[in-house]
Amino acid sequence: MNISARNQLKGKVKELKKGPVSTEVVIDVNGSEVVSSITTASAESLNLSVGDDVVAIVKASNVMVGKE
Amino acid sequence: MNISARNQLKGKVKELKKGPVSTEVVIDVNGSEVVSSITTASAESLNLSVGDDVVAIVKASNVMVGKE
Amino acid sequence: MNISARNQLKGKVKELKKGPVSTEVVIDVNGSEVVSSITTASAESLNLSVGDDVVAIVKASNVMVGKE
Amino acid sequence: MNISARNQLKGKVKELKKGPVSTEVVIDVNGSEVVSSITTASAESLNLSVGDDVVAIVKASNVMVGKE
Amino acid sequence: MNISARNQLKGKVKELKKGPVSTEVVIDVNGSEVVSSITTASAESLNLSVGDDVVAIVKASNVMVGKE
Amino acid sequence: MNISARNQLKGKVKELKKGPVSTEVVIDVNGSEVVSSITTASAESLNLSVGDDVVAIVKASNVMVGKE
Numbered sequence: 001m002n003i004s005a006r007n008q009l010k011g012k013v014k015e016l017k018k019g020p021v022s023t024e025v026v027i028d029v030n031g032s033e034v035v036s037s038i039t040t041a042s043a044e045s046l047n048l049s050v051g052d053d054v055v056a057i058v059k060a061s062n063v064m065v066g067k068e
Numbered sequence: 069m070n071i072s073a074r075n076q077l078k079g080k081v082k083e084l085k086k087g088p089v090s091t092e093v094v095i096d097v098n099g100s101e102v103v104s105s106i107t108t109a110s111a112e113s114l115n116l117s118v119g120d121d122v123v124a125i126v127k128a129s130n131v132m133v134g135k136e
Numbered sequence: 137m138n139i140s141a142r143n144q145l146k147g148k149v150k151e152l153k154k155g156p157v158s159t160e161v162v163i164d165v166n167g168s169e170v171v172s173s174i175t176t177a178s179a180e181s182l183n184l185s186v187g188d189d190v191v192a193i194v195k196a197s198n199v200m201v202g203k204e
Numbered sequence: 205m206n207i208s209a210r211n212q213l214k215g216k217v218k219e220l221k222k223g224p225v226s227t228e229v230v231i232d233v234n235g236s237e238v239v240s241s242i243t244t245a246s247a248e249s250l251n252l253s254v255g256d257d258v259v260a261i262v263k264a265s266n267v268m269v270g271k272e
Numbered sequence: 273m274n275i276s277a278r279n280q281l282k283g284k285v286k287e288l289k290k291g292p293v294s295t296e297v298v299i300d301v302n303g304s305e306v307v308s309s310i311t312t313a314s315a316e317s318l319n320l321s322v323g324d325d326v327v328a329i330v331k332a333s334n335v336m337v338g339k340e
Numbered sequence: 341m342n343i344s345a346r347n348q349l350k351g352k353v354k355e356l357k358k359g360p361v362s363t364e365v366v367i368d369v370n371g372s373e374v375v376s377s378i379t380t381a382s383a384e385s386l387n388l389s390v391g392d393d394v395v396a397i398v399k400a401s402n403v404m405v406g407k408e
Binding site for chain 5: 208250259
Binding site for chain 5: 343345346347348349364365367370372374375376377378382383386387388392393394395396397398399400401402403404405406407408
């Protein structure tokens with residue numbers, strides 16, 4: 001399936017911090033960290049484990065721009 | 069100002085596509101493209117131009133995870 | 137690719153309204169309308185046309201609950 | 205109150221999973237599941253219970269499109 | 273209808289900037305400006321006009337925190 | 341750093357409710373409450389405490405409009 005989300009960054013799961021409802025997923029993308037917060041049910045349904053090859057997906061409307 | 073958003077990726081503005089209300093900003097982050105959609109008023113208020121050093125900012129709750 | 141987004145509703149593109157930067161996509165999901173706003177570049181990259189089989193994807197953290 | 209959110213799907217609360225800060229709400233919409241993640245304080249303020257008639261509300265800009 | 277969104281700020285429409293697909297709504301909330309970007313179809317469906325009493329609605333998961 | 345987010349409301353942290361993964365931050369903005377849900381890791385990285393001067397930041401595309 002192709003997705004309309006403009007940002008799809010390939011990486012590896014580096015860390016998983018599971019709470020009762022939310023789970024934080026730290027993804028290593030070319031040496032940078034991208035952090036995702038998903039439901040724990042999603043994390044389990046994807047069977048996410050440290051080391052997995054994953055894609056961090058972000059819709060363009062959710063990206064802000066900062067400038068010094 | 070420090071921001072709670074967990075994802076702050078440094079890059080350079082590569083392309084700006086301005087519409088009457090929305091503007092698309094393509095940011096080069098280490099050779100990868102990150103695309104942001106902001107209001108044209110924001111783009112003008114930041115005085116964004118191609119070549120500017122910027123930061124793509126994304127809240128962790130807006131990052132999904134895909135897995136093959 | 138499996139995606140962490142908890143909501144993935146299958147439907148058909150019913151209407152496309154293209155602007156210079158943003159495009160509105162109306163999707164028929166079992167007789168109900170689901171409306172998506174994506175970048176026009178995304179719509180073109182997916183080559184979206186009326187009648188296409190598509191999936192409306194929404195992260196759980198973007199669903200609010202209303203109650204009478 | 206009428207809301208600008210384009211997507212307002214009527215359903216019934218099927219399941220509630222409460223954590224200390226976040227609560228997952230599973231809503232049955234015509235036999236399909238729609239999942240929402242809200243703050244536990246919101247769930248309590250709405251006094252949400254299984255079986256309640258509710259509306260799942262999603263802004264169009266938070267709907268992505270997937271295509272095979 | 274009560275909504276789970278934790279942030280509901282009452283104000284008046286101060287300015288409307290309509291594009292073909294997206295519309296920017298500037299809302300005066302106690303002398304501060306709150307800016308919303310919605311689809312033009314939504315703005316028309318709500319029949320929004322300058323001077324209208326409205327509520328700016330934001331889900332808690334979409335509020336970031338900045339600190340000097 | 342200037343940020344493209346159109347809504348930046350100054351206030352003070354009034355309450356912090358920390359969970360294992362998510363933290364709710366209640367901010368007093370001119371006597372009104374604005375509620376943010378961020379990761380606990382973010383709250384700790386900002387070293388957020390009750391009484392801190394902070395800014396509630398919201399992208400325009402995440403603001404809905406309600407009208408009676």
